[in-house]
Structures are given as C-alpha cells and as structure tokens.
Amino acid sequence: MKEFLQTKQSEMLSLLEKLVNIDSGSAHKKGIDEVGGILKEIYEELGFAVDVIEEPENGNNMVITHPGSNNPTMLAVAHMDTVFRVGTASERPFTIKGDRAYGPGVIDMKASQVALVYALKALKEYNPEALEKIQIVLNGDEEIGSPTSRHIIEKYSEGKKYALIMEPARKDGSLVTARRGGGYYSIYVKGKGAHSGIEPQNGISAIEELAHKTIQLHALTNHEEGISVSVGLIQGGESVNTIAPSAVGHVDVRITYAEQAEELDRKIREICATPYLAGTTIELEGGINRPPMVKNEQTIEFLEIIKETGAQLGIDITDVSTGGGSDASFTSAMGVPTVDGLGPVGGNAHSVDEYLEIPTLVERTNLLTELIRKLANKK
Structure with a gap:
C-alpha cells in the first residue's frame, strides 16, 4: 500500500493545495461548507454514504458511513475549520519550499483530511472490507470548542472500540495520548x-x-x-x-x-x-x-497496537501529553480508547509559519492505512 500511496503523492498535494486555498475559519460558514462539499464528493466516489447535518450559522457537520457497514468498530474524527480570518488564503496561499508546505490550516488539519481520504483509497484498492469497519465525523467548529458537533461525536462514539483523532502529529512525530x-x-x-x-x-x-x-x-x-x-x-x-x-x-x-x-x-x-x-x-x-483526555489503560493498549504497526513500517512511535484541546476529549470521556495526532507531521499551527513536513504525508498516511486494516481485522 505504501507503493500505491507514493504514486499518489502529487495527487495528495494537489488536493491539499485546493483545500488550503479555501478560507475556512470557524466563523466563515461558506468556506467550511465549500471544503465539506469537496470532501463529500470524494467520499461518495469511494462508495461511502455522506449524511450532511446542516447548521444555520456554523459550518455543516458530516457523518460518513459505508453502506455495507452494520457495526463499524472505529470512529475517525477530523475538523474542517481553521483559526484564520477571511482573506488569509489569498494573502499567503499554499506554497512549497523544499520539503515543507505552507499555508493557513496546512497542518491543522487539512493535511490530515488528505491523509484520511487517501488511506481509504488505498484500503479500497487492497483491503476493501476494512472500509465497512470505519465511520467518520467531519466537523466544522472544532477550533471554537465544537459547540454544534460535540453531541454528534458523542453519539457516534457509542459502541466503538477505537477512536482515531486526526489532529497532526507533534513536531517530533509524537502522537497525543493525553490532553487537558x-x-x-x-x-x-x-x-x-x-x-x-x-x-x-x-x-x-x-x-x-x-x-x-x-x-x-x-x-x-x-x-x-x-x-x-x-x-x-x-x-x-x-x-x-x-x-x-x-x-x-x-x-x-x-x-x-x-x-x-x-x-x-x-x-x-x-x-x-x-x-x-x-x-x-x-x-x-x-x-x-x-473534559480532559486521560491516558488510561485503554489508551495504553491502543497505543501499543499503533507502536507495533509503526515498527512494522520502520516508524518509531512516541507519545506525549499536551495542554491544547481537541475532540479527542469527547471520545475519551465516552470510554472509547482514543489516540490523537494521527495526521502527518508539521508545526507552528495557528501561525503564519504553519507547515507540513511533506515526506510525512505519505509516511503517516501509510501508517493510518495499516492501522485501520489491522483494527478492522481484530476480533
């Protein structure tokens, strides 16, 4: 699957450029819904059913489920909003300098949206049955505390065995296992x-x-x-x-x-x-x-699965706790084993210097792909 993803890197960067160049700050409903419309079309092409939950003021939320799924065991959560005001994308659009890509929301978390899409593309090609085991929530208000999407995340967390939160990995590649x-x-x-x-x-x-x-x-x-x-x-x-x-x-x-x-x-x-x-x-x-995301026994067991998957791919997985908040808190509080930071590696989120480490776009997408495949096959 890594070879498949490597052949798709230019496509991935092209999609990322399209998403980054759309202003989608939390207060800009039109932009968030434009991002959502692009992603909806892609997921439907992959064979998923997309339920758009209309919001009058905030960006719409979406719940994405495979039609063949009776009991998805995984929930992936990824947000479409950024912290940037309208006009930022035209002032400093997506650019590549060396091995880094820059632009508003490039790492938090539009690169993660691309990674999730292409992980599922790879699975459709090589392990299509795994698609029936994952359900996805894309929300439009995470950066302001998820006021409209919290209840959706909690609703679809019920009965899940794993929650995959698609915030970016830390600068050193670490995943996040605890949040205040x-x-x-x-x-x-x-x-x-x-x-x-x-x-x-x-x-x-x-x-x-x-x-x-x-x-x-x-x-x-x-x-x-x-x-x-x-x-x-x-x-x-x-x-x-x-x-x-x-x-x-x-x-x-x-x-x-x-x-x-x-x-x-x-x-x-x-x-x-x-x-x-x-x-x-x-x-x-x-x-x-x-609520806080606490590193409990369930989290540690889930992390061990990810570490094993990483070791098979030659990736040394480390984890950290952080003071920042994310939707991981909601799934963790619902009692679902949760690991955050499953997106690509980058840094300086929420700033003019926000960046993605381009080589990790394929690397972490491959990790995500193999992790979903492994979790889908667990009894």
Missing part, C-alpha cells in the same frame, strides 16, 4: 460613565471592577494540580478621558482531571456573583466544555 480539558468564560461588566476631568466622582469604572475580578480569577491557578485560569483578552471603556461604563474579559480555563471541573466552575461563578465596586453589575457566560 477546559473551557471559556466571558465576563460582562457594567459601570457608570462620567467625564474623568469634570465629574470623576460620579463615575463607576467597569474596568476597575474587571481588574479586581482578573486578580481573583488568576489566583485560582494551581500549576501543581494542573489548573490554570487566565483572563487573556480584555476590552473596555469609551475614551481615555471617560470613566469606563463597560468592560468585558474573556477567560481561558484548563484542567487536568475531570473531577476538577465542577469545583472550579463553582469558584468562578462565586467570584463573579458579587461586585467589588458598589453600583457595578456583572454577567457571566460560558463554562468548562471539554
């Missing part, structure tokens, strides 16, 4: 505006209130226990000579263990329930929306 959980909150503060020179005593600063809340929230951080709370973005005020009548803070929260979520959420709500400054009002939105 977390979520986001927004704090909306209302104060009272006043001229800071003429009548400052009549104003109540929303920014001052938010500053106190920021200090209190940051005090919840406990690195030893794997908890971090960070007010990463604040906005407020109307002008430099006006007591700020309003302010908003956006809060990032990370946890390491599922049992930390309830208590941390309670503390955040308690802090925001009582204003420090009389006359201010506070509205809190959001919550902890991703």
